[in-house]
Amino acid sequence: MPIFWLILIVLAIAAAGFLVGRHRALQSAGGDSRGLHSLPGYYGWNVALKAIVPAFGLLVVWLLVQPLYVSNTVSNMIPDSAIPEGSSMGLVMAEVRRTAAGMDNAVSAGLMTEDFARNARADFADVTTRLQEAGQIVTSRITQPVLRAAQEYRVLNSTGYLIMSIAVIVLAVLGALYGLRESRAAFRARNVVEQGVRALLIAAASIAVLTTVGIVLSLVFNTIEFFRLYPASEFFFGLNWAPSFSGRGGASDLGIVPLLWGTFYISIVALLVAVPIGLFAAIYLSEYARPGLRAVAKPLIEVLAGIPTIVYGLFALLTVGPLLMEVFGDEGLGWMQSGTSVMTAGLVMGIMLIPFVSSLSDDIINAVPQAMRDGSYGLGATQSETIRQVVLPAALPGIVGAILLAASRAIGETMIVVLGAGAAARLDLNPFEAMTTVTAKIVSQLTGDADFASPEALVAFALGMTLFILTLGLNVFALYIVRKYREQYE
Amino acid sequence: MKVDQKEIKFDCRDCQVYYGDTHAIKDVNVQIEDKTVTAFIGPSGCGKSTFLRCLNRMNDTIDVARVEGDFMLDGEDIYDKNVDPVQLRAKVGMVFQKPNPFPKSIYDNIAYGPRIHGLAKNKAELDEIVEKSLRRGAIWDEVKDRLHAPGTGLSGGQQQRLCIARAVATEPEVLLMDEPCSALDPIATGQVEELIDELRENYSVVIVTHSMQQAARVSQKTAFFHLGNLVEYGETGQIFTNPVDPRTESYITGRIG
Amino acid sequence: MKVDQKEIKFDCRDCQVYYGDTHAIKDVNVQIEDKTVTAFIGPSGCGKSTFLRCLNRMNDTIDVARVEGDFMLDGEDIYDKNVDPVQLRAKVGMVFQKPNPFPKSIYDNIAYGPRIHGLAKNKAELDEIVEKSLRRGAIWDEVKDRLHAPGTGLSGGQQQRLCIARAVATEPEVLLMDEPCSALDPIATGQVEELIDELRENYSVVIVTHSMQQAARVSQKTAFFHLGNLVEYGETGQIFTNPVDPRTESYITGRIG
Amino acid sequence: MTDASMNSAAPESRSGSLAQIDKRTKRRNAAEKRFRAYGLGAILIGLFFLAVLFVSIIRSGVPAFTKAVVDIEFVLTEAQFEEAEGQLFKTRAYSDLFIAELQERLTARGIAAEFDEAAIERLLGKVGGTIRSYYQANPDQLGEEVSFQLAASSRVDGYFKGRVTRDTLVDSRFLQVSDLDLVDALEEAGIIKQAFNWNFITGADSGVDNPGGAGIGASVVGSFFMMLVVLFLSLPIGVAASIYLEEFAPQNKFTDLIEVNISNLAAVPSIVFGILGLAVFIQFMHLPQSAPLVGGLVLTLMTLPTIIISTRASLKSVPPSIRDAALGVGASKMQAVFHHVLPLAMPGILTGTIIGLAQALGETAPLLLIGMVGFVARGYPDGFLAGFTEPNSAMPAQIYTWAARADVSFYEKAWGGIIILLAFLLTMNIIAIILRRRFERRW
Amino acid sequence: ARDNVQIAGSSTVLPYASIVAELFGDNTDFPTPVVESGGSSAGLKRFCEGVGENTIDVANASRAIREKEIKACAENGVTDIIEVRIGYDGIVFASQQSGPAFTAFEPADIYNAIGAKVLKDGELVENTYESWTEFNGELPDAPIAMFIPGTKHGTREVFEDKVLLAGCESTGAMEAMMEGGMDEDAAEDACLDVRQDGKSVDIDGDYTETLSRIDTNPNGVGVFGLAFYENNLDKLKVATMSGISPSTETISTGEYPVSRPLFFYVKKAHIGVIPGLKEYAQFFVADEIAGSSGPLSNYGLVADPELAATQEMIANEVTMGENM
Ligand SMILES: Nc1ncnc2c1ncn2[C@@H]1O[C@H](COP(=O)(O)OP(=O)(O)OP(=O)(O)O)[C@@H](O)[C@H]1O
Ligand SMILES: Nc1ncnc2c1ncn2[C@@H]1O[C@H](COP(=O)(O)OP(=O)(O)OP(=O)(O)O)[C@@H](O)[C@H]1O
Ligand SMILES: [Mg+2]
């Protein structure tokens, strides 16, 4: 693990830089921290950052570039004739890498001398057996070009790593020295360090954007492919979802509308269960419950969020469905055909979502300053009036966030829908009918047995993309509403 | 200053308040009269706010606070378990030391109390109550154009008057005011003092103040607290001109502002 | 009262502050001198706090607030983008109108500033700073036994003095105090006024007050604000005895407290 | 109420005794009681469902922790060993040897039931692997008498647990009713008995025809490494992103974009993250397939929105006066946030973390695409770092595949796995919950 | 570098692959291969992603690879593919042990029960049958409730081809459709339409899901794999199809009509690069394993009578297109 050691060395340089920088800064102020612009620690951090950031940057770049360079050089050594029919340069290179790694291991195990490993004239049959004896997994016989390439590969890599190590360490030292030079009393170390932290914060926030870009990129090509095979208008406006198993071609109806309707319907039912229960639970926990009860009940309810969804799915299928059937089924009110329905899935999903609403809201309600409550009690309000009219409005932005989170989860849930709501896509108003959601269909089409180049399989990507864009639109709308609402308060 | 045959509104006996281990109020006995302004004075941290908060059971909301003793309002013990603190607080209103407007509009801040007590039959009546209360709180002119702006966006003194107006809006029988004029300029202070004087005609008012002049101006009775003890209680005139206890005297004479 | 050859600390020209559409400070020009106590007086809501908050850029934290004009501290524009507001605030300390102790222990409340500014080399020095600051804030005796109790469990006046002590602990060059004595009894007020007097020897102090007497007692210069305008600014003696503007006069003479 | 009545004496509605509660107050108190009852009811509903789920999980899962075993001494000679090793299907050879040995011993003991080799074979699970790996590890034991405790077949196991009874058993090549006599006789002889199933807790997955050998241990390790990745990436990144967005970000199009993006990511179906992970981490970055590292990265991306949304909500709820106070003594924005705001927001952050991690721990769909669902029975990784990169499964994936297998005893194992998963979840949560309680305060 | 064989694909093949993988790990010095589930489509897709260590070596499929897929593979450089047929999967119709006596079905019964349009009194009408007796007096008088594989499943194709289509033809519905003006393709498509009123329920999950549905519905008839059924004899009773009761014997002889072959595909380029790949393939189809007395057959896979040819093909690394 030479890289591991390299990282340790750089960190050590940074640590030393931290101490020295701190000390130097203090010294430049005559040993009195009051003469410094910033706290001594910031000078230390400044030095440490200057040692670490460029050095690690170089390390990362080097680690990305060197393999490319080495593979390129080495693969140039392999004549085209050495690539077996049907194989590829990439595979031969994998073989090269494996041989090189095998030799590394054999050398470190003492079964092969370094000289032997480097010796370009080594007999390759011998190398193969030796490696096999050393317990290395060697596939077939190592061929001459592969052995040569592996040797070159080892040499290039080890010199590369050597140069890299030196360069990284030098850079770290230089950075530290530069940082040290700056460590004077007047230097605005805190601002510099804070700029650095801020850059980190921005980088963290940007990961969300990168993820989005990644998702779009990983969906978009297949989506385009799908629309090449299937007319977009039928996808977006088709009222029927009936993929036929592919291979017979052309007969599938892939209209998204029933799926969207199912998604919407099931999510609404789930939220109708989760939001009132969750909100009331949060209110009770934060305002009424004795600390003992709260300490127990809150984590327990949070467990609901951690039960694997397959359990909920089975719960829906085996317990809730039959229960609903008894009441609403043929023997009861006669509204329900079978145990799987929007209601079943929605109810069970709602249970799963309770902690999303309750725990977060509880924390936020708890953070409303007591002075707000006092103001209301002082006017003769009851506790519930206070909660409803003062505390909840004050906590509203956070609660809205919690509910949005729950809604998002409802849209993204699969297992409960598959087992609880059935697999049938239907446009119906009756909540006791089986329906299904976009997400469930994404999963089933993606994990199905259909031809992967057929519209029936590719539709999963188009569904994912559409859902993504729709929820994006909903979120823009929600943001707009929240903004507008927030202006009234605060 | 006034004759003494007033009814007793609050009769407090052997009152003790503890914050955890700190004994904040010690053996306080005091009788607060109806239709009278009673001033609580005393050095900072002596327990004035604490005692005031006992009178409408606001200390219930502080976990560590423990209250002992008898607090009789019109002959009924307000700490009795049959007593509904909500009803009590509707009767005994409070203005807090730190202004605490709700994060709502100015209008809703005032309308909140009347709404929950059902004091207005319709919107017009409510508007009327709001305007009247804001006028009584001497803040109407400053906010009449922005009744729907948030109450938290007001200046310190405006917030304080907003809170006074809010307390008055529910027409309590007893009004407890914890330093209601601390952030007010003299003119506004004068207006609030006028309000207090007006309230006295029907109600009982208890006011905590650090201004001896204010106490002298508005109150008929004065209580002097020191380190959790009620040192002296009596006619305001007598307390200021002829205190019995040496501690009272030294506090009064040490007067500067 | 004092001779006039003092250095100018703050030179503010054509200052405007808007809260959204409300124009809260209009065309204010004022020069605040070094080693001087300047008092801001004026009716509630006239913009005193707003202007004070401009002087150490605390308005930056209010989204809707917009500040225009030049604010020169020792000849440097504090709103220049090269200026680090943090450094500015370390130099220009502030006591807020509403006491806002951190939800931490009393000790940590005071020690926080010195810690982040590196004013103490070790624990002993820090202890010393804490004690000294609490003494200057006239609260040491009351809290010395419970330095590790939470600062939020203090009485209103105690919290106010805690905040004064906290501001003093970082030894700012300019101290902005927004009604620092509003919740204090006369004796504590006197102690704080003494502190202000003491600070004046080295620093510049700006104090907002509603008590004309206090302004007269502690300040050398007085500025009278009215509806966002700086109506009059001058020697305290002259303002109180011989105001130029009729509005100033009517405010002063309307004095009650 | 008219203006006049307000000026005149106190309104009648509120004069009168305190103990005598007036109508309106009664109504309001009733509303209060109702409200409170709703709250309590909500909690009880939550706890009730939890209890129902727990009871059903435990009832179905507890049997997974025991199994029927066959206890027997066995001698394997060198020659037999050599011969078995020479075959392609070595484990079969071992199990044949074992069956023959067992039959001999049983006959010698004079067991009262009728049986033949096929019957014994039906009683035993897949024992060859266990025997072979034992002798491979301990070649010196060849020729010695070794006592083995080997899993019985899943039907016999079911017979012990009451899942299979003489009435419901249908003759099949897996077990015949007549075999049960033999089982009873063996039980009497102390050869077959129920034992605690350590292998279930420590072992790795097994083939569908070998329920006796299946264990969840390896996938617990897989989940552990995944959770390490998730915790150490999503918590810092999530908190950092929220701090930036809530405290520092200027209000502009870019930050709006980030904000909308984050809430949108929360609604992205988890399997889409799997698609992303496959494309980015495996196909583009060439990270290993079926590795907890990749799983962790995918789950990190999936949990980030949860943590960010909850962190932002709780940062938002810290009153601005705290920030003002810190800035007023000359703290920088950064210091104000890290010293004062963040600690106060901690409970909410931890809640988000608890919920986010819980979700990540129970998630299967994204793992489907990066190769952690199916049959991953590599056992324990060699070494800590290898734990991130060696193929492994995860608990929910294991549970998911078990639940789909035909043999009912896998179904039972799936529930047993859920018990372990919940135990894992609770241990994970307890730390966060303790921390959260320390940070909770009101001001 | 990767040291294990990486396999992905059909969840129908997964059980067999898991048996073999475990045995392969137990019986050789190679590490246990990793078998991912995720469907034939996803498996083949990853298989065709390219050649190299970060792609899989083997794709399991419950159907033969399709032309389009082979083309997509070739575009990514995956040209040499070895196709291995491991055996047959029988598809059976079963119902609750204690439910009504569903003991014998004809394709026509199934078609009448769940086809969208049926021939009633010589006329093609919307299917409104409520009970099985309505069209076949020998069947029990029980409400129709069928649980059939969802359209994501490969089994659906066999079900459609061998049961629905056959039933459509034999009831004469297809003829009626063609008489009604449809061409043959359209009629075939129409034959595969399933009624949408809830009498026929698509199952997108596994057979365990079908089983739990049958468990909660005594009148339910479900479609299962033979292996799954044999593992659950105590809960399920099977019905004959066209008079033949399903078993490994009847299926391997082709008597029982509803079955399908299972495959896996090996990337030839990886042989010799990924340790154990060829050995795994050989081990899988060895007589001891995939033969009629091996563990796969014991679990319910119908052994392929032409196993020897497959073994030879693997030994010679014969790719698709090269042979036969
Ligand atoms: N955050 C805010 N948003 C909107 N308007 C504000 C805000 N803060 C203050 N104002 C308005 O600006 C004006 C000046 O307020 P400021 O707080 O400066 O008054 P002040 O002179 O300090 O009064 P006081 O003596 O009552 O504290 C007031 O009209 C007030 O309502
Ligand atoms: N929540 C609390 N927890 C613990 N101690 C408290 C709490 N509130 C007040 N105290 C203590 O109780 C004593 C009395 O406080 P109180 O607020 O009644 O004083 P006060 O007379 O109102 O003072 P001030 O004029 O400063 O407002 C003080 O010593 C204070 O520190
Ligand atoms: Mg007080």
Ligand SMILES: [Mg+2]
């Ligand atoms: Mg102010």
